[in-house]
Amino acid sequence: MYEILHKERLNPTCHLMVVAAPGVARKARAGQFVIVRTDEYGERIPLTIADFDRDKGTITIILQEVGKSTMEMGTLRVGDGLATFAGPLGHPTEVQQYGTVACVGGGVGIAPLFPITRALKEAGNEVVSIIGARSSDLLFWEERMESVSNRLIVCTDDGSRGRQGVVTEPLTELLEERPGQIARVWAIGPAIMMKFASLATRPYKVPTIVSLNTIMVDGTGMCGGCRCLLEDGARFVCVDGPEFDGHKVDWDNLLSRQQFYREEEQQAVERWQHRCQLDEAVARGGS
Template identity: 50%
Template sequence: MFEVVSNEILAENLHKMVLVAPRIARARKAGQFVMVRLAQGEERIPLTIGDADPEAGTITLFIQAIGASTRKIVDTPVGGSIRDVAGPLGKETHITNWGRVACVGGGVGTAVLFPLVKALAEAGNEITTIIGGRSSRYVILADELGALSKNLLITTEDGSLGSKGFVTGPLGEMIADPACAPKAVFAVGPVPMMKAVANMTREPGIETIVSLNPIMIDGTGMCGGCRVQVGSETKFACVDGPEFDAHLVDFDGLSDRLTSYRKEEAQRHAATDC
């Protein structure tokens, strides 16, 4: 059992939950995730390890409550517990000192970006972080990311915070200016955002890493649920990723697979609302 020591709402349907998990806190590296199951018989949910405190023996998870299972997980109060937290899983992020890097987070993907920015800052990179959401209500972790970055740029689609538009706007300006162009780009967010970033950095040849969130079932390479086409190869995001070279990812195939169970999810959602 993994005790919940804090559970805070960061934005609509987005919780920051801290759990006691000493072994995972000691072993985890940036980019890795855990498979969480609230109770026996419940669905397993993959969640990025947002942060860890090895001394306190805790890990931080950012959880978007979008389905029946995630809603039950975020409803666990402080002092309550989660039955299974398996991990750390997946490959750690390849971190080096590129010099100037851009880190791009769209909406909830910003939470997955946070540990990458932290690791890149610790490696001495000069980071421009660009985060965005539909409106100011959906912009998360701005203070935390601002403290780790040389520049923090915010975009909102309605212009309620930062500049109006998509996160790709400021990234395009950076790429176009030889004095600011990044040596590497990390992007996490909705599939169309990651695809747009990959298309912008392909021609100038800027190394670009994306973190993918396909459907996962076991998280250990057994079921094939998380398969994604990367170049000429089929990869399993849970063991070969979740980070991949953005220029090789088949984003359209990923999008198709992500939407394939939407009807069943909606039915389960409706059933648990009763």
């Protein structure tokens, strides 16, 4: 068991968890992920590493409640254990001194973006970060991102924090303002956001790195369920990625593959919520 040492709620559907996993922490680097499982019945879920502390032997993960497995994991408390915590998996981010780079994070994607941004800053890059969410209550880690960026642009879809709009708008402006100066872009968030960020940078020919989050079982190259299509053929996200050149990704294939188990996910959520309601009713002493 891997003990949960700290837990906080970042927004209505996102939890931060600090987990004791010294072996993983010893090797973890920005850009990698872990496979997490709640208990004997649980799914193996890939979660990107949001932070790590080698001295304390901990890994920080951000959990967004999107299905039964993540909702159930969200009910765990400090002191509870996770049945599986395997990693660090995937290739770490290639961190070099590129010059000026842009780090773009959408929603829960801000979590994995943070250690990458920090590593890029530490490597001597000038970092312009752009983070966004649907609204201010969903936005997190603004201060953390600010601490590792030379400049931070915040935006929300509804304008409740920062400027109103989506992250691709300030990204395009940045590329216009400083032509030829942005050496590389990292864009991490929902697939649809990464797709549009990649489309936005394409005309400027700025290499754009995305971190793909696909359906996985083992996370070690064994099942191939995570495969994505690049221009020159299929890749396994778990062992070839999770970072890829966003200009080469077949986004429509990726988006459609992410939906494959949607029906089953819905069924599991309904069943779980029903059970929770029953548990509550029993706890209240009702029928």
